[in-house]
Amino acid sequence: MAPPLKRALPKALPAGFILTDSEKKKWRLGGIIGHGGCGTIYLASRDLDRDVPADTDFVLKVESRENGPLFSELKFYQRAAKPGNVQKWKQSRKLDFLGIPTYWGSGLAEHNELRYRFMVMERLGTDLQKVVESSGGRLEAASVLQLGQGLVDVLEYIHENEYVHADIKAANLMLCCRDTEKVYLADYGLSYRYCPDGEHKQYKENPKKGHNGTIEYTSLDAHRGAAPSRRGDLQILGFCLLHWLCGSLPWNKLVKKPTEVQEAKQRLMDNLPDSVQHLSVGGASTDQLASFLSYVKTLGYTDRPDYRHLKQLLASAGPGRLGLSVPRDPPAREKTSTDEEHKTRPVPARYMRGPPPTKPRSQQSDDAAGRSLRPRPVVAYGEDDSEEEEARPKPVPDCYLRGSSIGSRDQPKQA
Structure with missing residues (x-):
């Protein structure tokens, strides 16, 4: 989907302000820790009697009630990712971890005659983009393959619940703030309900909607203006994995020319597996990613992928831990x-x-x-x-x- 339009940020709420969600749970606001397409992000706490601690486990996203991105993300969590449903899925698949942030509640609020919408989420740490950049633009092959396997699990869950993400990229992958071995796929503001009530949307190209998404990674379907699909999510993931492993993509210098990016992606997909195997850098094998994208190429627009097979294609003989090094910003100070x-x-x-x-x-x-x-x-x-x-x-x-x-x-x- 197209990136959200830039909107004015909501007027800041005061620290200590109390909000009540739709289930009558009360939340105390702390300091602002960031801004995004969904508005302003605050620290939050269930303890109403004292200031919100810096190590709280919750954040609260706030936007003006008239805006849309947070509403779209909220609908995804309410329909497809309630904590109880995620836990049942993990048990049925015998998974110790599934990288979907925990949704804790939502509601509406008013302050000084202004209306707000809010959503309470599990607090996460830094994003993978910062980790990649601090590593010189590339990740170790074993880490890339393990990330891929974990994201296939996430995509299988959301696909089985009628949604696709449509904007997978390092900036939307968040490390757990307490355990960097856990990586979450976040930001569902552009997620798309591809199969409402079990009926898959039909393939239809629309030139007016062509090239939607993040241009480096978006799928060939999106370049043609078709609605996002399961195979599109997997193709986006394949391009991301290739970028993290090799440090670049063949079309990196063409991002201001969407049609040429589309043509370069089409050439890569048409000439698999050689087109990917030739991108190897520093001796890192790209065979697994070539096989991954080759399988995605066989999928029809409405086909259900074989997620177990995709995970097997990304199997790694490397160490069991991700081994991601979290960047630390040095404290700002004057020279002495x-x-x-x-x-x-x-x-x-x-x-x-x-x-x-x-x-x-x-x-x-x-x-x-x-x-x-x-x-x-x-x-x-x-x-x-x-x-x-x-x-x-x-x-x-x-x-x-x-x-x-x-x-x-x-x-x-x-x-």
Whole structure:
């Protein structure tokens, strides 16, 4: 589906404000922790007698009552993802975990003559996009395959409950704030009820709705203007897995030209498995993803996928843990004289001629992705990186190592 239109954020509610949901449960608002397409996100608590703690387990999404994205997401949870139904599904499939956030309640509220809609959810941690960027744009092959298997479980559940997600991407995958081995598929504001009352929508192309979704990953059906379907969700997932494994997609430089992106995706699907196997980077095998997309290619628009077979195609011989490294933002602070003294310690010439330890990895990832990624935190070697790179490959006499060519702040102290 098309991304939601930008709407004015609702006027902020005061900390400590009490809201009552449709089941008469009361919730106390804490501080604001974010904004999104669904409005404003607050910390929340069931304890009404004290301030909401920073480590609370709940968040509360609030939007103006006239807006739509939160209403759409709310309908998904009420129809398809009630906690009791999710728990029964897990038991029937013998699953220890299913990556669907827990819905705790919803309702309407008024404050200063303004009307609001709200929804209470399980609190989650950082999104996978930040993890991918902090890893240089790629994830380990075993992690990619395990993520894929977990997401196939999620898609099977929502598909069996008449919905498709239609916007799978790293920014919509959230790590559990207490256990980073658990990853949730979130943001159902664009979810689509493809099979209301058991009757599948018919395939119908509509050029006016062409290219809907996130252009890098959206399905070929969506490029043609057809409504989202189960095979579309799986194709989107396949493109995402390929991106996380290889660090780029063949059409990354074409995202401003939707028709050319569509043509590039069609070529990739037409030439499977070779088209995917040739994208291998750093020795990581893409065979499993080639097989995954080859199976998706065989599906008809209304076909029910074989989810067990899809999980088998993504089987990994790697370690059982995801092993995702959660990025941590360094605390903001001003430079001090202590920092400057620390940076001016003498460095052996053999280290100064070589690039910083993390530099090649980020350069490789940027070249492979065809775009600039958010840089990883690295040790600062000087104010001007380009001058450093030119100087490092050449042997430099010691007298220059202590001079201005390296930067006045880097001069070693005299003995």
